[in-house]
Amino acid sequence: MPDHDSDSLLNRQTKRRRVDIGVKRTVGSTASAAAATPDNIARAKAAIFSAMNSLSSHSHHGSDNDSMECSVVQPHGGPGVVSASDSESKSNVLRKLLKRANSYEDAMMPFPGTTIISQLLKNNIAKNGGGPERGERGDRGDRVETGFPGSGLSNASSDAPQEDACSNSSQDSTPQECLSPFGRPPGLAAFDIERLNDEHLRAKRARVENIIRGMSHSPSVVVPAASRHERDHDMDGEREMELDCPPPQSQHQAPGSPRGGEVCGGSRENKRKQRLPQQQQQSFTQLVCQRKEQKQEERRQLKLQLEDMQKQLRQLQEKFFQIYDSTDDSEHNDLHNDLGNMSEDSPVRSDTGGDDRGGDDLRSDNEMSDLDPGHFLDRARALLHEQAMLADREKPRRDGLGRGKAGPGSSMHAEGKQLAETLKQELNSAMTQVVDTVVKVFAKPPRPTPQQAFPPLSLPPERFPPAVNGDNPNFHTANQRLQCFGDVIIPNPLDSFPSMPGLPGPTNDQTEALPLVVRKTPSEHHHQSSAVGAHGSNHHPALHPSSLSASMGFSPPSFRHPFPLPLMGYPFQTPLGAPTGGYPGKDRTSPDSMDLPRETTSLRTKMASGHHLGHHHRSCSPAHPGSTAESLSLSLIKSECSDLQDMSDISPYSGSNIQEGLSPNHLKKAKLMFFYTRYPSSNMLKMFFSDVKFNRCITSQLIKWFSNFREFYYIQMEKFARNALLEGVADVRDLTVDRESELFRALNVHYNKANDFQVRREHWESLKINTLFGKKIINNSSFIKMCLRSRGPELSLRYFYMCSRVGHNRIMCT
DNA sequence: GATACACCTG
DNA sequence: CAGGTGTATC
Numbered sequence: 001m002p003d004h005d006s007d008s009l010l011n012r013q014t015k016r017r018r019v020d021i022g023v024k025r026t027v028g029s030t031a032s033a034a035a036a037t038p039d040n041i042a043r044a045k046a047a048i049f050s051a052m053n054s055l056s057s058h059s060h061h062g063s064d065n066d067s068m069e070c071s072v073v074q075p076h077g078g079p080g081v082v083s084a085s086d087s088e089s090k091s092n093v094l095r096k097l098l099k100r101a102n103s104y105e106d107a108m109m110p111f112p113g114t115t116i117i118s119q120l121l122k123n124n125i126a127k128n129g130g131g132p133e134r135g136e137r138g139d140r141g142d143r144v145e146t147g148f149p150g151s152g153l154s155n156a157s158s159d160a161p162q163e164d165a166c167s168n169s170s171q172d173s174t175p176q177e178c179l180s181p182f183g184r185p186p187g188l189a190a191f192d193i194e195r196l197n198d199e200h201l202r203a204k205r206a207r208v209e210n211i212i213r214g215m216s217h218s219p220s221v222v223v224p225a226a227s228r229h230e231r232d233h234d235m236d237g238e239r240e241m242e243l244d245c246p247p248p249q250s251q252h253q254a255p256g257s258p259r260g261g262e263v264c265g266g267s268r269e270n271k272r273k274q275r276l277p278q279q280q281q282q283s284f285t286q287l288v289c290q291r292k293e294q295k296q297e298e299r300r301q302l303k304l305q306l307e308d309m310q311k312q313l314r315q316l317q318e319k320f321f322q323i324y325d326s327t328d329d330s331e332h333n334d335l336h337n338d339l340g341n342m343s344e345d346s347p348v349r350s351d352t353g354g355d356d357r358g359g360d361d362l363r364s365d366n367e368m369s370d371l372d373p374g375h376f377l378d379r380a381r382a383l384l385h386e387q388a389m390l391a392d393r394e395k396p397r398r399d400g401l402g403r404g405k406a407g408p409g410s411s412m413h414a415e416g417k418q419l420a421e422t423l424k425q426e427l428n429s430a431m432t433q434v435v436d437t438v439v440k441v442f443a444k445p446p447r448p449t450p451q452q453a454f455p456p457l458s459l460p461p462e463r464f465p466p467a468v469n470g471d472n473p474n475f476h477t478a479n480q481r482l483q484c485f486g487d488v489i490i491p492n493p494l495d496s497f498p499s500m501p502g503l504p505g506p507t508n509d510q511t512e513a514l515p516l517v518v519r520k521t522p523s524e525h526h527h528q529s530s531a532v533g534a535h536g537s538n539h540h541p542a543l544h545p546s547s548l549s550a551s552m553g554f555s556p557p558s559f560r561h562p563f564p565l566p567l568m569g570y571p572f573q574t575p576l577g578a579p580t581g582g583y584p585g586k587d588r589t590s591p592d593s594m595d596l597p598r599e600t601t602s603l604r605t606k607m608a609s610g611h612h613l614g615h616h617h618r619s620c621s622p623a624h625p626g627s628t629a630e631s632l633s634l635s636l637i638k639s640e641c642s643d644l645q646d647m648s649d650i651s652p653y654s655g656s657n658i659q660e661g662l663s664p665n666h667l668k669k670a671k672l673m674f675f676y677t678r679y680p681s682s683n684m685l686k687m688f689f690s691d692v693k694f695n696r697c698i699t700s701q702l703i704k705w706f707s708n709f710r711e712f713y714y715i716q717m718e719k720f721a722r723n724a725l726l727e728g729v730a731d732v733r734d735l736t737v738d739r740e741s742e743l744f745r746a747l748n749v750h751y752n753k754a755n756d757f758q759v760r761r762e763h764w765e766s767l768k769i770n771t772l773f774g775k776k777i778i779n780n781s782s783f784i785k786m787c788l789r790s791r792g793p794e795l796s797l798r799y800f801y802m803c804s805r806v807g808h809n810r811i812m813c814t
Numbered sequence: 815g816a817t818a819c820a821c822c823t824g
Numbered sequence: 825c826a827g828g829t830g831t832a833t834c
Contacts, residue, residue, distance in 0.1 A: 667825090679819095700818090701826090707819070708825055 313431070320426060660693045662701055670702060671751045674709040709751075716746045 666689055673680060673688050685702050686694055720743040 696817095703818070704826070707821095710819095711821085712825095 317423075317427065320423075658691055658693045660695075660698075662689075662692060662698060666692060667705065670705045671709065674706060674713070674751065678706065678710055678713070680706060712750055713747070716743060716750075719743075719746075 669688065673684075677684060680688070680702075682694075682699060685699070689698075689702070692698055720741075723742070
C-alpha cells in the first residue's frame, strides 16, 4: 500500500472494498492494514465471499446440480469449520476473513486467512485447481490449474482440468437437457421421435467427446453425484495449491491472468495484459473452427433426421396403402367414394370400370410386403399404367355404352385410378410436409448441443460467421444458432459467452473479467497493459478469457451453433422462452418505445441531445439508435446474446449501421455483456459493439459503464455476504439464493430490468452450473451466469455456484 | 502525458 | 449513470 497508510486504507476499505479489491491497484500494499480491521464486517464478509469465490472458482465441476456445495471456510488451520453456534468461532472466522481480506488487499493471498480459504479451496479445488485467490484467479488462465498438482481431486490435477470438468458436466447434462436439438417435426410418430432422440443423443455424446478432447482447461471434473467426495478432493488440491504457491507479492493477478504456474511462482503479473489480443485472436480462430464443425455436425444431424422422416413417410404410406387395401377388400367403397370425390378433377380419372385385378394385385402386394415402402410406389405405378391402358381400350366403348354399364369391374378400375391419384396427392403432401419440417427445423436454432455450456459466456470476438441475424430478428432462426445457452442459454452460456477477444484459448477460462482494454496491436498502443493497469495488475490479463472464453472453449465442435453457449442442456427453447421468435415487443421497437429503465432512458436522451460525456466523451456524438441494428441488438440480447456468438453476430448487421454514439440499447448490451465479462478488453468491446464507431470517447464511456456495473455488482455481492454473516451463516453451504432473495432481485432489476432475459424457473432451479464458470458456462441463463461471475477473487462471487436443490438454490462456492 | 481503474459523490 | 479525483502504470 504504498499510497495509503493503514488508516486511510482502512477507511477506504471500509467504504468500499467491494469491488476492486481484487483488482485493486494497491495491491501489495496493505498487508499491514490487513491485519486487523475487525470492525469491518463487511470486509469479513467480503473475505468470506472471496474465500467462497476462491473455492468456487475452481470448482467447476461439479456436480452439477445439486449437490454442489461448497465447503465452508474453516477457521483454523485445520480446516475446521467454524461452528456457527459459537460466537467465538465466528469471531475467529471473521478475523481470519478480515485478515484474508487485508492480505488480499495486499494483493497477496494471505496466508493468514489461508486456513479458511484453503479449506474452501480444498473443497473446490478440484475444479480449477486454481490457486487461491489471486493465484486462483490466475487460474483462470487455465494453466494455473495445471500448476497445481496436488489437487487431490480426482481428476482435477490433471491437465485438463477445467475442460474435463466442463466436459463432464456437459456430458452429464447434455444428454438430458438437450434432448432434442431439433424440434420435433410435426407429424412424426412417437416412435420416430424416440428414434430421433436416440440418434440425437448419440450425436451429442459424440460432440461432447469432441469437446472434451478439445478442451484443455479445466482440470477437474467431477461427477455430480460425487460432488461431495469430489469436493473434498478439490479442497485438498486447492489447499495444496495454496501452500505451494507463494502468496502473490503484489497484486493479485488479474482475473484472467494466466497464471497457473505463474501463480504458484508467485509472480504475478503486474503488468497489464498485453497479449490478450493475440490470445483472443486464437480464441476466435478456434471458435470459428468450432463453429464450422458445429455446422457440419448440424448438417449431419439434419440428414439423419431427414432420413428418419423419410422412413417414417414410407411407413405412413404403407399404412395408408394397407388401409386402402383392406377397404378395397371389404369391397365397400366409402373410401373409394371418398377417393373418387377427391380425384374427380384428376385427369387420370377414368369412368370405365376396371377389373378386380388391380385390387387383388394390390392386396397381394400388400400382403407380401407390408412393410416394404418400395412396393407401394411400384404398385401405384402399375396401377396407373393399367388404368391408362384400360382407359384407352375402353374409351370408345364407353362412349357408346354409357356408364351404366360399368360394373364392378369398371368401378374397380375407377377406384384404382382414384387410388393412384390419392396416393400421388398423399405422397406429394407428405413430401411437402417433410420438406417443410426439415426446413423449419433447420431454420430454427437448434438447440445446441450441450456444450453450451454457456455460455456463457464469452463471446467470440469475431463472431462467428454464422448467420447472423442481421435481418431476422429472430436470430435464432436466422442464425440457426442454438442457443443453447444452456442456459441455455442463451445459452450460449454461453457458453460461451463471449469474450471474444478474450477467448481464451482453449484453456482459458476466464472466470474473471477481462481487462477492459487491451490494446490491440502493439502498433496502436504501445501499452500492453491493457488490462488493468496499475493497481490492478490484478486483473490479469490472462484472465480475460472470462467466461466468454470459456464458452468458447467449449463450444467446440459439438455445437453446431455458432455459439458456444452453453447451452447445454436446455432443450430447444431458449431461455428466453417464448419470445424467441421475433423479439417482438419492445425489442423491436425503437428505443423510445422500449421499456428501458429510467436511467437508460435518460442516457438516451442525453445522448440524443448530443450530450457529451465528460472529458471522456469529448468526441462522442450523440447516439442514433433506433435503427434496425438496435432492434437486432435487442433481439440478440433477448436471446441471450450472452453467447459469444450472439455477440459476434451482432457485427454483421452492425456494419451497415455504424453509429458514432452509444445508445440505450448499447447500454443494455453492455449490461448483458457484463454477465460474461466484468473486465472486457477493448477488442471484446469492439466486437461486441461492432455497430459502434469506436473512438476514445466511446471507449471511455464503455469503460465507465463497466466500472459502474462492477461497482454495483460488487456492492450487491458484498451486501449479500454481509447479510449472510449477520444471519449467522458460517458455511457457504448455508447460503441460498432464490428468486425471492434480495440478491437475485437486485441483480435482476439492475441488469435485467426489462426482463429481457427470462430467468426461467428451470434455469434457476436446475442449473447445472458446474461448469459454469469460466469455461464452461454451460448452461443456465445468462442471468445466472452473471450472478456467478464475480470479479475478483476476493469479494466476488464469481465462483459461486447457484445450485438448485429441491426447493431452493444454493450458492456454492466451489 | 495518456490511460485505466478504484473510489467517491451527485 | 456520469462526473470528478487520486493513483498506478506505461
